[in-house]
Amino acid sequence: MTRENDTQCDLMLFGALGDLAQRKLFPALYQLQRAGLLARNSRILALARKKLDTQSLRQQLRDKLSATIPGHELEEAVLAEFLAKIEYLPLDMEQPADYEAAARWRDENPVPLVVYMATPPSLYGTIAANLRTANCTGPSTRVVVEKPIGHDFASSQTINDQLAEVFDESQLFRIDHYLGKETVQNLIALRFANNLFATQWNQNQISHVEITVAESVGIEGRWGYFDKAGQLRDMVQNHLLQLLCLIAMDPPSDLSADSIRDEKVKVLKALRPIMPDMMETHLVRGQYTAGSSDGRSVPGYLDEEGADRSSHTETFVAIKAEISNWRWAGVPFYIRTGKRLPEKLSQIIIHFKPAPHYIFDPDQKHLANNKLIIRLQPDEGMSLQILTKDQGLEKGMRLREGPLELSFSEAFSTGRIPDAYERLLWEVMKGKQYLFVRRDEVEFAWRWVDQVIKAWEAHSGPPKRYAAGTWGPVASIAMITRDGRSWYEDA
Numbered sequence: 001m002t003r004e005n006d007t008q009c010d011l012m013l014f015g016a017l018g019d020l021a022q023r024k025l026f027p028a029l030y031q032l033q034r035a036g037l038l039a040r041n042s043r044i045l046a047l048a049r050k051k052l053d054t055q056s057l058r059q060q061l062r063d064k065l066s067a068t069i070p071g072h073e074l075e076e077a078v079l080a081e082f083l084a085k086i087e088y089l090p091l092d093m094e095q096p097a098d099y100e101a102a103a104r105w106r107d108e109n110p111v112p113l114v115v116y117m118a119t120p121p122s123l124y125g126t127i128a129a130n131l132r133t134a135n136c137t138g139p140s141t142r143v144v145v146e147k148p149i150g151h152d153f154a155s156s157q158t159i160n161d162q163l164a165e166v167f168d169e170s171q172l173f174r175i176d177h178y179l180g181k182e183t184v185q186n187l188i189a190l191r192f193a194n195n196l197f198a199t200q201w202n203q204n205q206i207s208h209v210e211i212t213v214a215e216s217v218g219i220e221g222r223w224g225y226f227d228k229a230g231q232l233r234d235m236v237q238n239h240l241l242q243l244l245c246l247i248a249m250d251p252p253s254d255l256s257a258d259s260i261r262d263e264k265v266k267v268l269k270a271l272r273p274i275m276p277d278m279m280e281t282h283l284v285r286g287q288y289t290a291g292s293s294d295g296r297s298v299p300g301y302l303d304e305e306g307a308d309r310s311s312h313t314e315t316f317v318a319i320k321a322e323i324s325n326w327r328w329a330g331v332p333f334y335i336r337t338g339k340r341l342p343e344k345l346s347q348i349i350i351h352f353k354p355a356p357h358y359i360f361d362p363d364q365k366h367l368a369n370n371k372l373i374i375r376l377q378p379d380e381g382m383s384l385q386i387l388t389k390d391q392g393l394e395k396g397m398r399l400r401e402g403p404l405e406l407s408f409s410e411a412f413s414t415g416r417i418p419d420a421y422e423r424l425l426w427e428v429m430k431g432k433q434y435l436f437v438r439r440d441e442v443e444f445a446w447r448w449v450d451q452v453i454k455a456w457e458a459h460s461g462p463p464k465r466y467a468a469g470t471w472g473p474v475a476s477i478a479m480i481t482r483d484g485r486s487w488y489e490d491a
Ligand SMILES: NC(=O)C1=CN([C@@H]2O[C@H](COP(=O)(O)OP(=O)(O)OC[C@H]3O[C@@H](n4cnc5c(N)ncnc54)[C@H](OP(=O)(O)O)[C@@H]3O)[C@@H](O)[C@H]2O)C=CC1
Pocket: 014, 015, 016, 017, 018, 019, 020, 021, 047, 048, 049, 050, 091, 092, 093, 094, 117, 118, 119, 120, 121, 123, 146, 147, 148
């Protein structure tokens, strides 16, 4: 059933023919239509440079959605109703005059407007200014911008300033699509709905934390973008630091956007800078060479389409991050992310300290300490690794490791888990900002990342090589082994 009053709005989608819009946004909007969450009279204006008419775009989308949405989710009546909402307008986003037609479209239906900028970030300010000149904006306008906001602190400030000239912070929805993932939101539920963990969640009980976001894909034809960014800017500055914040933040006083964001910002401000003399112990950069992925041979990074063979851009990064506050003093957060790793896997592992006094067989002391494994994707779920008594008379008081397991798909019959973009688009339509990133979060994350980059540019050599299909350079194993620990790879 459509909740008309909640979500009545029109959507202007800039960059409608681009990769993100085609691969993620239109499918997400279709799913919202299918779930009855798009208001009956809401409309979508698709904007991009190419000369195309509305019928051609609708046909193109029909073909694409039919090919990509699973058969049992593809409903002809829903698809027809969805496509009927969409109109196409060719425009050059840098030409103010091109916005007049958009303004006419807008005038036909005075409901709140959502503007989604699925474009290069360098265009955000221009689009905002041109929309204002064309009288397309107002207090009820909400603006969604994609990551990355800039490529460093200074450029993110420029973009944020340009947006702030036209829109209030309460109108800006900065996307980090990891915040829209079901299991990422579950971190908030896990931590703040369960008293069980509240007293355990600090340096008294936790020895270290691991955050792994592994991708099996390479750069997927995005050399032009990726080589200027690298894995640190593309993944750590946003997704991994957001995950780290959700694990490390203090309890917010309520679920409002600002309460949550205030706590996340405190964590970002407390991140210990990685100084040049810490390069050897706290940072590993890698770049993949030829190898295999999903059973087939794949080229190395420097042989990807469009590659500059002298590039030193990292496709893998591992960092030992530290948070300078009472809760986390002495607890390293080992984070790693890379392309062309053996599988797509995102997980967080909370390693608890051993029991303070050990009374069991000394030869079993090596058995693992408690671990909370949070699987973000795929196979979303959690597992608490505990020690129990081994069964059987002859076993005496022998211990054995075992999981308390919660697989979301097995435990909850909720059907499909919505894609992150479905949830985020739905939250924008409702005007709820808590899953979006505030300006100061972006900027403090950049300050820390800038500092890491400055240190490595001055003091570290080229990235270390790793073969596609492996878990990154051996140096990343050495980084954690040096501390007497190892990466948890029991996927
Ligand atoms: N693709 C992804 O998976 C992800 C993307 N992002 C971010 O989303 C944004 C969009 O990315 P993506 O879709 O991959 O980029 P693409 O380059 O595929 O798409 C950009 C779109 O913007 C249009 N465009 C660019 N300049 C102009 C202009 N002057 N006038 C009119 N149209 C213009 C392009 O049109 P034309 O085809 O004519 O050039 C195209 O439709 C970027 O900020 C990216 O960093 C974030 C996370 C993931």
